[in-house]
Amino acid sequence: MTETRLDGNVRLQEARLPRLDWILLPLIGIMTILLVSAATKSVSSHYFSKSSNTLAACLIQNDPSTGVRGVPNSECRAKSPEFPTIDYKFNSCGHRAGMECGPKPPEVYRIVMIGSSYPFGLNVQREDSIAALLPLDLSRRTGRQIQIYNEAMYTGFPRSFDLRFNEIQAAQPDLILWIVTATDIKYSSTVLLPNNTIPQGVPLGFVAKATYRLRQALHSGSVLDAINSVENNALVAFRDSDIGVMLVHTLNLSPSQSIASYKAEGSDSFLLRDQLSEERQHDLDEFNTDAASIQERAKSASIPIVAVLVPERIRATMISLNQWPPGYAPYKLSDLLRSMIVNHGGTYVDILPGLKTIGNIDQLYEPVDNHPTPKGHAIISALIADQLVKGAVPALKGAHPTDTSLAEKR
Amino acid sequence: MDTASFQFVLFGLLVALVSNLSRSPFWRSLVLLAATLYFLYVLAVNPIVLLPLAGFLALGYFGLFLLQRGVRKSLVWFILVVVFAYIWLKKYTILPDGFFLHTPYFTLGLSYIFFRVLHLLIESGDGNERRPIGPLRYLLYTLNFTTFVSGPIQRYDDFAADQFAPDPPPLGPKVVGLQLERIVRGFFKVNVLALLLNAFQLDALVQISQPLPITFKMWAAFRIAVIYPFFIYCNFSGYIDIVIAIARLMRLRLPENFNRPFSASSFLEFWNRWHITLSTWLKNYVYNPLLLALMRRITSRTLEPFLGVFCFFVTFFLVGVWHGRTSEFLFYGVLQGAGMAANKLWQLALAGALGRKPYKALAKNPFYIAFGRGLTFTWFAFTLFWFWGDWSKINKVLSALQIQQWALVSLAIWLSSTLILASWEWLRAALLSIRTSEGSVLLSRYARVAYASALGLAAVVITLLLNQPAPGIVYKAF
Numbered sequence: 001m002t003e004t005r006l007d008g009n010v011r012l013q014e015a016r017l018p019r020l021d022w023i024l025l026p027l028i029g030i031m032t033i034l035l036v037s038a039a040t041k042s043v044s045s046h047y048f049s050k051s052s053n054t055l056a057a058c059l060i061q062n063d064p065s066t067g068v069r070g071v072p073n074s075e076c077r078a079k080s081p082e083f084p085t086i087d088y089k090f091n092s093c094g095h096r097a098g099m100e101c102g103p104k105p106p107e108v109y110r111i112v113m114i115g116s117s118y119p120f121g122l123n124v125q126r127e128d129s130i131a132a133l134l135p136l137d138l139s140r141r142t143g144r145q146i147q148i149y150n151e152a153m154y155t156g157f158p159r160s161f162d163l164r165f166n167e168i169q170a171a172q173p174d175l176i177l178w179i180v181t182a183t184d185i186k187y188s189s190t191v192l193l194p195n196n197t198i199p200q201g202v203p204l205g206f207v208a209k210a211t212y213r214l215r216q217a218l219h220s221g222s223v224l225d226a227i228n229s230v231e232n233n234a235l236v237a238f239r240d241s242d243i244g245v246m247l248v249h250t251l252n253l254s255p256s257q258s259i260a261s262y263k264a265e266g267s268d269s270f271l272l273r274d275q276l277s278e279e280r281q282h283d284l285d286e287f288n289t290d291a292a293s294i295q296e297r298a299k300s301a302s303i304p305i306v307a308v309l310v311p312e313r314i315r316a317t318m319i320s321l322n323q324w325p326p327g328y329a330p331y332k333l334s335d336l337l338r339s340m341i342v343n344h345g346g347t348y349v350d351i352l353p354g355l356k357t358i359g360n361i362d363q364l365y366e367p368v369d370n371h372p373t374p375k376g377h378a379i380i381s382a383l384i385a386d387q388l389v390k391g392a393v394p395a396l397k398g399a400h401p402t403d404t405s406l407a408e409k410r
Numbered sequence: 411m412d413t414a415s416f417q418f419v420l421f422g423l424l425v426a427l428v429s430n431l432s433r434s435p436f437w438r439s440l441v442l443l444a445a446t447l448y449f450l451y452v453l454a455v456n457p458i459v460l461l462p463l464a465g466f467l468a469l470g471y472f473g474l475f476l477l478q479r480g481v482r483k484s485l486v487w488f489i490l491v492v493v494f495a496y497i498w499l500k501k502y503t504i505l506p507d508g509f510f511l512h513t514p515y516f517t518l519g520l521s522y523i524f525f526r527v528l529h530l531l532i533e534s535g536d537g538n539e540r541r542p543i544g545p546l547r548y549l550l551y552t553l554n555f556t557t558f559v560s561g562p563i564q565r566y567d568d569f570a571a572d573q574f575a576p577d578p579p580p581l582g583p584k585v586v587g588l589q590l591e592r593i594v595r596g597f598f599k600v601n602v603l604a605l606l607l608n609a610f611q612l613d614a615l616v617q618i619s620q621p622l623p624i625t626f627k628m629w630a631a632f633r634i635a636v637i638y639p640f641f642i643y644c645n646f647s648g649y650i651d652i653v654i655a656i657a658r659l660m661r662l663r664l665p666e667n668f669n670r671p672f673s674a675s676s677f678l679e680f681w682n683r684w685h686i687t688l689s690t691w692l693k694n695y696v697y698n699p700l701l702l703a704l705m706r707r708i709t710s711r712t713l714e715p716f717l718g719v720f721c722f723f724v725t726f727f728l729v730g731v732w733h734g735r736t737s738e739f740l741f742y743g744v745l746q747g748a749g750m751a752a753n754k755l756w757q758l759a760l761a762g763a764l765g766r767k768p769y770k771a772l773a774k775n776p777f778y779i780a781f782g783r784g785l786t787f788t789w790f791a792f793t794l795f796w797f798w799g800d801w802s803k804i805n806k807v808l809s810a811l812q813i814q815q816w817a818l819v820s821l822a823i824w825l826s827s828t829l830i831l832a833s834w835e836w837l838r839a840a841l842l843s844i845r846t847s848e849g850s851v852l853l854s855r856y857a858r859v860a861y862a863s864a865l866g867l868a869a870v871v872i873t874l875l876l877n878q879p880a881p882g883i884v885y886k887a888f
Contacts, residue, residue: 007803016582016583017583017584021855024856025587025855025856025859028856028859028860028863029859029860029862030863032859032860032861032863032864033864033867036863036864036867036868037867082563121500136776148522183434234873239875240876242439244875245870247875248876250873251606251872251875251876254606254609254611254612254613255613255616256608256609256610256616257605257609258604260609260878261876261878262875263878264878264879265877320620321616321620322616323616357621359617359620359621359622359626360622363612369764397547402878
């Protein structure tokens with residue numbers, strides 16, 4: 001690499017590139033890029049593919065009077081990029097409950113669990129989900145026969161449970177267990193997620209999709225906005241592709257990298273900042289309204305309600321590492337939630353401190369999808385059980401909780 | 411702009427393009443000056459904060475001006491004043507706190523300017539006839555934006571030979587291609603490898619304090635020690651790759667700062683391969699004069715070899731001290747100096763015990779080299795604890811394991827680095843041995859285009875996906 005002083009002839013030689021190289025070198029560059037892309041695509045398709053069947057086939061997603069609900073007696077198989085293929089089976093009431101709906105059997109203490117995708121058990125088999133693990137744990141610890149009837153629903157945000165409260169009541173619960181996530185707060189008042197899909201009739205090729213998006217963007221803004229929008233859409237599309245998921249998954253396996261990545265994102269979609277933005281504060285206010293309404297109805301029906309914030313990956317990581325960037329406060333949302341729930345007459349249990357003892361947090365969630373793995377469900381279930389038997393619910397007060405159950409599951 | 415960002419690379423390439431509009435030294439100097447001033451303006455934002463730095467430069471130039479006019483007797487005083495001004499501006503804790511300026515000011519690049527200024531003063535004061543250095547040349551040399559943030563530390567004569575030459579170094583397509591490949595490589599090192607290695611080390615740092623089984627903790631300790639040398643290498647050498655390439659595109663050849671440091675088979679060799687311009691500077695201006703001075707005073711033949719040991723200790727102790735004003739860096743310096751001195755003593759002892767010829771034969775033995783390489787890496791990795799950590803952090807990490815567990819971790823690092831680095835050397839040699847009449851296939855422009863394309867694609871995709879800044883260039887803080 002070291003250059004020596006060169007005389008004229010050598011300099012001329014140094015300056016020249018064989019004519020063929022002017023074609024060959026760019027060609028090698030392009031071929032390398034194509035080859036690397038193809039190899040990456042092949043690996044990502046193998047390990048991070050998603051099925052063409054989706055859970056959507058088992059869901060009714062266009063009824064604003066109820067929000068998203070399951071198609072009664074339906075069965076679906078779906079695979080998300082980071083998870084194996086999962087079976088979803090809905091009973092005659094459209095719930096992924098693992099049992100038929102109807103009146104509770106005698107001698108059984110029934111808990112109706114509500115919430116969105118975490119308690120629904122998205123991307124895990126039912127037997128690995130909180131809904132299946134928690135009653136086993138509670139029954140073992142309390143000596144009572146405890147059943148969980150799972151009415152949680154994928155994208156079932158709080159307002160939709162307000163709309164479907166009669167369904168909850170029909171299950172004759174002794175207790176409502178409300179699993180809250182930051183996403184539930186962000187979308188609290190959303191009954192149906194806006195449909196951002198491309199309408200039927202538009203060809204599905206990349207160029208056709210891009211042209212459609214460009215036209216849409218041009219319709220609503222300037223050329224620059226349109227270009228910006230297409231650029232953002234392209235990046236989002238790339239992130240959602242097999243390759244994008246594989247790369248982000250691999251890069252974000254490191255907990256510290258995940259935190260740095262979330263920080264760089266800047267949007268605070270999980271309400272982790274110590275000072276919430278106006279938008280996030282508004283989300284929280286909306287959630288408070290919905291929580292008040294749900295709790296009011298539970299009180300009228302004399303059903304006790306217990307709420308718990310289940311952390312998403314970033315919050316769990318920050319707590320487990322006991323490290324977060326300045327300006328972030330991973331426990332704050334739990335405190336806010338507690339005051340809301342308690343103000344409306346409910347009970348709140350806090351499982352976040354329990355995460356401090358978890359050493360392998362990176363194995364509990366998938367980094368891109370953000371949903372808990374079977375191991376994550378087991379830990380969350382154990383942490384909730386710990387809190388419930390501690391005395392938060394007198395009927396469930398059982399043997400003094402120990403860490404052994406948690407350790408067994410790790 | 412003070413890191414290996416897209417913006418910095420684009421800025422550098424633009425400056426190189428404009429600089430090549432004419433080969434005249436005047437034009438090229440004008441472009442370099444304008445680019446450097448703009449670079450400083452972007453970094454400082456408020457020009458007022460540059461005043462102390464400007465004062466330091468003025469002080470250096472005043473000394474240089476007097477020395478060039480024959481006031482050579484005052485050389486030592488000039489040097490002392492410049493050293494004192496540097497210590498004062500860098501707020502070394504050896505001075506009382508009340509003595510420092512308490513308004514915020516700009517110190518980025520000061521360490522490297524300090525070396526350049528001292529170099530000019532020492533060379534001007536040596537009595538040899540030289541062409542006087544005017545203020546513009548002085549500013550271009552000391553502030554050159556390509557070497558401003560973290561070097562490399564270039565000698566003035568080399569700088570002037572390229573920058574002010576009417577016939578500057580040639581810039582054909584081959585050279586341009588090589589530099590572009592180097593920029594891609596540097597960008598990948600800083601923005602992808604260093605970023606990920608930094609995250610992995612942070613994970614390990616957290617894990618060592620978590621309630622985990624002891625084997626997990628030992629694995630975390632292993633990673634804490636092993637990852638950081640690679641991180642700092644990617645972070646620093648990646649940035650240096652970029653600035654050397656940008657400068658070369660401006661027809662200015664900067665000295666190399668790294669030469670595959672982890673292939674060094676001894677600590678003495680390591681410092682010939684790591685931060686080369688710093689260690690060379692210190693060898694030229696500390697080691698050599700100190701050794702000469704001691705040899706003049708101590709004439710004992712028995713003691714003579716040990717003078718080198720002492721001089722190595724002092725020189726590399728200063729390497730550590732230069733890095734920072736805290737006691738951690740002082741200790742880091744002691745460890746560097748101790749490593750160098752112990753290595754020299756080992757060589758002397760072994761040569762004494764075995765005889766010169768058998769010692770030389772042993773030093774060429776592949777197993778001796780491989781284990782030496784592993785030991786060098788292990789020692790350097792552990793000394794870096796005092797480079798990245800403060801006492802409380804180091805204490806937290808060290809107290810997470812018992813002493814015998816740390817001994818096991820060290821042994822594991824030594825053995826695994828011996829094995830892995832030896833395998834890497836073997837693989838590299840095997841790949842380089844695939845040759846055509848034009849040389850090694852791996853170093854051909856075709857292979858370079860192929861891997862630069864792959865690295866470039868990976869760097870762009872990962873940078874876009876992560877959309878987060880890479881850790882800053884560590885050496886800009888010094």
